[in-house]
Amino acid sequence: MSSFEDAIRNITPEIYENLKLAVELGKWGDGRRLTTEQKELCLQAMIAWEVQNLPEEQRTGYMNAQECASKSKTVPNILFSSNPDTLH
Numbered sequence: 001m002s003s004f005e006d007a008i009r010n011i012t013p014e015i016y017e018n019l020k021l022a023v024e025l026g027k028w029g030d031g032r033r034l035t036t037e038q039k040e041l042c043l044q045a046m047i048a049w050e051v052q053n054l055p056e057e058q059r060t061g062y063m064n065a066q067e068c069a070s071k072s073k074t075v076p077n078i079l080f081s082s083n084p085d086t087l088h
Helices: 004-009 013-025 036-053
Strands: none
Touching: 004 036, 013 036
């Protein structure tokens, strides 16, 4: 394999699931811990594979386009309020 792209093309769904589990647990299937570099590379490989093989809503990090329920609530500005009881 001459490049990262070649490696990604050779990832099977089973390999992808193993990489995903290793990243989630922080260790390989045999119990050895992933190094920081291994975690980074596994995550990069997972994301690259997902772009080629999964719909957007099934990919790592996908956020639904809907706004969260708390966004509709007004948040009071207590830092710059005119309340005389504040400390500023």
